[in-house]
Amino acid sequence: MYDRIFAGALLLLSGLIVWTAVGFDVPFQYEPLGPKAFPILLSVLLALAALWLIIRPSENDWLPDRKILVKLLSGLVVMGAYAALFETAGFIPATFLAGTAFSYFFGEKPLRAAAYALVLSVSSYFLLKDVLQLNVPVGALLGG
Amino acid sequence: METLNFLATGFSVALAPMNLLLVLVGCFLGTLIGSLPGIGPINGVAILLPLAYAMGFPPESALILLAGVYYGAEYGGRISSILLNVPGDAGAIMTTLDGYPMSKRGEGGRALALSAVSSFAGSMGALLLMVMSAPLLSQLAIRFGPSEYVWLMIFAFTCLATMVGSRPVKTMVGVLIGLLLATVGVDSGTGVLRFTLGIPNFFDGVDFLVVVIGLFAISEVLALLEQWARNDLVITPVGKSFVSFADLVAVRWVVLRSTVIGFLIGVLPGTGASIASAVAYGSEKRMAEGDNDQFGKGDIRGLAAPEAANNASAAGSMVPMLTLGIPGSGTTAILLGALMMFNITPGPLLFEQNPEIAWGLIASMFIGNIVLLFMNLPLINFFVRLLSIRQAYLVPVIVMLTFVGIYSIHGDSFDLFFMVVLGIFGFLLRKMHFSLAPVILGLVLGEVLEENLRRALSISGGDWAILLNGPMTYVLAAATLTALLAPSLWRFWKQGRRAMPLEAE
Numbered sequence: 001m002y003d004r005i006f007a008g009a010l011l012l013l014s015g016l017i018v019w020t021a022v023g024f025d026v027p028f029q030y031e032p033l034g035p036k037a038f039p040i041l042l043s044v045l046l047a048l049a050a051l052w053l054i055i056r057p058s059e060n061d062w063l064p065d066r067k068i069l070v071k072l073l074s075g076l077v078v079m080g081a082y083a084a085l086f087e088t089a090g091f092i093p094a095t096f097l098a099g100t101a102f103s104y105f106f107g108e109k110p111l112r113a114a115a116y117a118l119v120l121s122v123s124s125y126f127l128l129k130d131v132l133q134l135n136v137p138v139g140a141l142l143g144g
Numbered sequence: 145m146e147t148l149n150f151l152a153t154g155f156s157v158a159l160a161p162m163n164l165l166l167v168l169v170g171c172f173l174g175t176l177i178g179s180l181p182g183i184g185p186i187n188g189v190a191i192l193l194p195l196a197y198a199m200g201f202p203p204e205s206a207l208i209l210l211a212g213v214y215y216g217a218e219y220g221g222r223i224s225s226i227l228l229n230v231p232g233d234a235g236a237i238m239t240t241l242d243g244y245p246m247s248k249r250g251e252g253g254r255a256l257a258l259s260a261v262s263s264f265a266g267s268m269g270a271l272l273l274m275v276m277s278a279p280l281l282s283q284l285a286i287r288f289g290p291s292e293y294v295w296l297m298i299f300a301f302t303c304l305a306t307m308v309g310s311r312p313v314k315t316m317v318g319v320l321i322g323l324l325l326a327t328v329g330v331d332s333g334t335g336v337l338r339f340t341l342g343i344p345n346f347f348d349g350v351d352f353l354v355v356v357i358g359l360f361a362i363s364e365v366l367a368l369l370e371q372w373a374r375n376d377l378v379i380t381p382v383g384k385s386f387v388s389f390a391d392l393v394a395v396r397w398v399v400l401r402s403t404v405i406g407f408l409i410g411v412l413p414g415t416g417a418s419i420a421s422a423v424a425y426g427s428e429k430r431m432a433e434g435d436n437d438q439f440g441k442g443d444i445r446g447l448a449a450p451e452a453a454n455n456a457s458a459a460g461s462m463v464p465m466l467t468l469g470i471p472g473s474g475t476t477a478i479l480l481g482a483l484m485m486f487n488i489t490p491g492p493l494l495f496e497q498n499p500e501i502a503w504g505l506i507a508s509m510f511i512g513n514i515v516l517l518f519m520n521l522p523l524i525n526f527f528v529r530l531l532s533i534r535q536a537y538l539v540p541v542i543v544m545l546t547f548v549g550i551y552s553i554h555g556d557s558f559d560l561f562f563m564v565v566l567g568i569f570g571f572l573l574r575k576m577h578f579s580l581a582p583v584i585l586g587l588v589l590g591e592v593l594e595e596n597l598r599r600a601l602s603i604s605g606g607d608w609a610i611l612l613n614g615p616m617t618y619v620l621a622a623a624t625l626t627a628l629l630a631p632s633l634w635r636f637w638k639q640g641r642r643a644m645p646l647e648a649e
Binding site: 002003006010017020021024025026027028029030031032033034035038039042043045046049050052053058060062064068071072075076079080082083084086087088091095098099102103104105106107108113116117120121124128132133134135136137 | 334338366555561598606
């Protein structure tokens with residue numbers, strides 16, 4: 001079933017790609033193939049493969065229960081929040097929050113998770129910024 | 145003779161203090177990453193690549209570090225296979241079969257030491273084969289025109305489709321998704337913008353690192369999250385036993401044969417350590433017919449074979465990457481992408497134009513394997529202790545490093561969101577049994593494939609017959625056909641035997 005849904009989406013996608021590629025406005029071109037042919041060729045192959053998957057899908061053995069879906073979704077929410085806060089709030093607060101959450105998800109008690117994340121975020125900040133000289137955002141909270 | 149001169153150049157690069165330090169760091173991290181169940185070499189290299197890039201290493205140093213992680217992980221994978229019965233990475237699956245029973249009966253130390261020596265012998269043997277074959281292959285490849293390159297890539301994808309993953313059609317879909325992702329951005333031939341959805345971040349293409357980290361590392365975190373249950377993995381004690389000289393003598397031919405098998409499978413595009421170790425194990429078991437009832441119960445031959453083979457394949461898969469620009473495995477696809485980020489095009493000219501990279505890497509692998517032997521014999525207890533790091537402490541570090549790495553490339557939060565979206569996509573692909581390595585291979589090779597196809601057709605003025613023109617194209621076309629048909633013929637031949645599904649590492 002998942003295979004069929006996914007293959008259907010791929011079929012749609014390959015149609016969209018052909019549609020878009022045909023519509024490319026190519027003002028000049030020195031070689032016979034141009035920018036259109038390769039993507040069109042690929043989407044035709046993709047469409048054929050997708051059709052094959054629709055005709056003969058594999059059985060799906062992934063049947064997540066509520067608990068797992070909640071776990072996955074909360075992981076995604078934390079990652080989304082981490083992405084959103086990373087630059088605006090800065091590395092240390094964002095990593096503290098995401099670190100606490102993930103440490104908790106993997107079985108640590110809330111307080112100890114927070115303590116670990118605090119040590120991790122502060123020590124990594126100086127390690128990454130000063131020793132490895134990476135571009136680590138300070139963030140608005142700490143006056144960056 | 146010339147080879148020795150080049151090798152000397154290589155050692156002068158690899159022995160520079162900075163590079164020597166990076167070999168040590170790479171091998172250490174590799175052993176660690178390999179031994180921890182959950183993060184394999186592909187994730188380790190993917191997470192470290194943006195960091196190495198952002199820290200501004202010269203290309204040869206970055207490659208030395210990342211390659212160290214790759215072959216170091218092939219050593220590390222065996223530790224958790226033997227002591228936990230959980231393979232640390234895909235290449236170490238076969239090691240659990242005989243390694244774990246050995247440690248169960250109190251011979252953990254013997255199993256670890258024997259597999260370390262087998263790994264070392266496999267790596268060193270494969271390196272010698274690499275030194276001999278790489279210059280030859282690059283001399284052959286130097287005469288390749290665009291048509292030959294098109295065939296080489298089709299051959300690579302065919303090998304991948306028929307040998308890796310649950311179903312060929314799914315591997316093909318993965319490759320096509322990767323190839324299509326590679327077309328996003330401004331077209332180098334005409335300046336036309338393709339499939340950018342009007343998003344400026346996509347104008348110069350989809351960033352390779354974001355795709356790799358999203359597909360592998362982020363989806364891995366999601367998979368860990370799904371699997372996680374309060375785990376009470378029991379580490380079998382290492383014990384005092386150690387490998388004896390008689391053990392080594394007993395497995396010498398096993399190791400030699402497995403090294404050659406591993407190297408050859410490594411060289412084949414797309415097939416890496418997991419397949420190499422499975423084939424080596426299977427063929428040793430068959431060769432020992434009549435005397436193989438101990439296989440699976442702790443036979444030292446069954447332990448030595450996959451370990452020699454998976455290390456040999458790691459070296460083998462570097463050969464096509466360096467000489468042809470076509471990666472031999474998923475992890476080397478990332479190494480290839482790394483080189484491209486440094487504006488270095490791997491291929492036959494690499495050995496002439498950038499000998500410091502090609503030979504520096506090879507020399508560093510000699511040094512690295514000696515380092516690894518040392519880390520894995522006298523210092524093994526240190527890594528065993530690290531096995532008990534809890535995921536509650538490990539996962540936050542992985543998540544943090546992926547975000548820091550991706551952010552440090554462009555300093556743009558857009559990449560972080562895109563990475564998470566790709567992570568969801570990668571996770572769903574995994575759940576539907578699509579391997580992810582083909583996507584990366586497609587992405588890395590997409591631009592080169594299109595460029596060569598267009599070049600070939602502009603030489604011929606649009607006539608597709610140019611693709612079958614000259615002896616080399618016939619050979620490559622025949623090889624592709626063989627790769628396409630051989631597995632089904634083989635299955636027909638061996639009907640009744642259940643084919644084992646293999647995952648790309």
